[in-house]
Amino acid sequence: MKKCYNLLIFLVVMPTRKKTSFITVFPESARFFKELRWPGGKKKCVRCESDTIYTLKTGRLRCKGCGLTFGDFTGTYLGQLNIPINETAHLLYLFSLGLPVYRCRHYITISMKTAHKAYTLFRRAIYDQSVQAFNDALKVKPDLKEALRSHFMLDFLRNWEADDRNVFFGIVVINGTVYTFPIRSDEKSNIYISKEPTQNRTILICADKKYCIGIIPVSGTHLLIPKLIHATNHLKLNTKIESFWTYLNEHLFNYHGVSISHYSLYIKEIEFRFNNRTKDLFHPIAKMIVQSAPKVSILDKNQLNI
Numbered sequence: 001m002k003k004c005y006n007l008l009i010f011l012v013v014m015p016t017r018k019k020t021s022f023i024t025v026f027p028e029s030a031r032f033f034k035e036l037r038w039p040g041g042k043k044k045c046v047r048c049e050s051d052t053i054y055t056l057k058t059g060r061l062r063c064k065g066c067g068l069t070f071g072d073f074t075g076t077y078l079g080q081l082n083i084p085i086n087e088t089a090h091l092l093y094l095f096s097l098g099l100p101v102y103r104c105r106h107y108i109t110i111s112m113k114t115a116h117k118a119y120t121l122f123r124r125a126i127y128d129q130s131v132q133a134f135n136d137a138l139k140v141k142p143d144l145k146e147a148l149r150s151h152f153m154l155d156f157l158r159n160w161e162a163d164d165r166n167v168f169f170g171i172v173v174i175n176g177t178v179y180t181f182p183i184r185s186d187e188k189s190n191i192y193i194s195k196e197p198t199q200n201r202t203i204l205i206c207a208d209k210k211y212c213i214g215i216i217p218v219s220g221t222h223l224l225i226p227k228l229i230h231a232t233n234h235l236k237l238n239t240k241i242e243s244f245w246t247y248l249n250e251h252l253f254n255y256h257g258v259s260i261s262h263y264s265l266y267i268k269e270i271e272f273r274f275n276n277r278t279k280d281l282f283h284p285i286a287k288m289i290v291q292s293a294p295k296v297s298i299l300d301k302n303q304l305n306i
Contacts, residue, residue, distance in 0.1 A: 029089040034072050037290040046075045046292065077125045077289040081118055083110055091118045092289070096281040098273065100255050123265040125288040126272045134181065137174045144174065144210065148181075160264040165218055167263055171204075171241050172211035178244045180271050182264070183213065201226060204245045212241050214248070221260055225253040247274050 035041075043053045043061060050065035062069045073079035081088055087110060094104045101115045108115055138145040148170070160169060160182040170183045202225065203215040217224040251270045252258055258266050276284065 029086040032089070033078060033085060033286065033290055036287055037072055037076065037078075046070050073290065075292050077121055077291070077293045080121055080293070083114060083118070088118065091115060092122065092285060093282060095119055095122050096285055098251070098254075102256065120262070120265065122285060122289060123262075123269045125291070125293070126285065127265055127268040128294065129288050129291075130179070130268045130272060133177075134174075134179045137177070137179065141174060144172070148172065148211065167216050167218060167223065167260065169214050169264075169267060170211055171214055171244065173238055173240050176240070177275050178240060178271055180214075180267050202245075202249055204242070206238075210238065212238065212245075214245065216252075216263075218260060223252060223258045223260065223263055225249060225258075244271070244274050247277075 042051060044051050045053060045063035045066060045068055047068045047070075048063065048066045050063055052064040053061050054064065056062055056069070060069055060071050071079065078085075078088065087108070091104075091108065094107070095118075101112060101119055104115065105112055138148075160167070168183055170181045172179050172181065201217065205213040205215065248267070248270050251273070252266065255266065273281065
């Protein structure tokens with residue numbers, strides 16, 4: 001039987017701050033994340049990957065091979081957060097439920113700024129994993145890979161596109177899974193998306209039966225998501241892509257403002273939620289954040305290796 005630990009959540013009234021806060025039990029939270037980090041208790045050095053590891057009195061780990069001293073979460077996404085691990089577990093629980101930070105402010109003991117940082121880190125872990133999964137999926141679909149490369153000029157792509165009026169991205173279904181990816185939208189690509197205003201509408205253009213183009217209007221430095229307005233073109237759409245488009249619009253609207261500089265993180269997060277909408281998201285995301293994080297995020301590299 002698979003062994004697991006329940007993260008106990010208590011309701012505590014904190015009169016000094018005049019707010020109600022959920023606090024998770026620290027020992028259970030630490031043990032839960034450590035078991036995800038080291039399956040079967042087999043620990044490895046984060047530098048040389050040696051398994052000759054011993055524990056110091058301080059609780060930190062040391063490698064007999066290279067002499068490196070490190071913590072259980074050194075080099076992981078989780079290790080980049082300088083907050084108690086029980087608070088991280090609580091934030092992750094709220095994040096997995098889809099609650100934005102502004103709705104969680106009455107139930108956390110840390111600042112809104114720190115909570116935003118934690119949420120961004122969760123989204124970066126999802127982003128990096130999603131891009132890697134997309135690349136792996138395309139390796140077994142050479143025809144689709146070539147079609148996307150020629151259609152959207154992905155060899156020349158370096159950034160998720162946005163201008164002062166709209167943001168653009170592609171949507172494709174591979175083996176029943178929806179993936180989003182950046183595209184070019186200038187006169188050099190085989191498709192040219194008009195730079196005219198979208199009249200405060202989100203638009204889904206059907207480029208092919210397997211992939212589409214999403215356009216979201218911009219207002220200032222944030223995406224503009226009109227309530228219950230999801231315009232599409234007249235071509236017949238892939239049912240799964242159309243469902244994802246409606247799902248995307250509804251979730252972006254609930255965030256009450258998504259910055260252009262981080263919109264790709266939100267889109268990838270919603271892509272992940274859509275593909276796993278019938279599952280409990282807490283454990284999959286927890287597994288992501290205890291994995292070794294690249295020194296430079298795939299998002300920071302500004303490239304898609306296809």
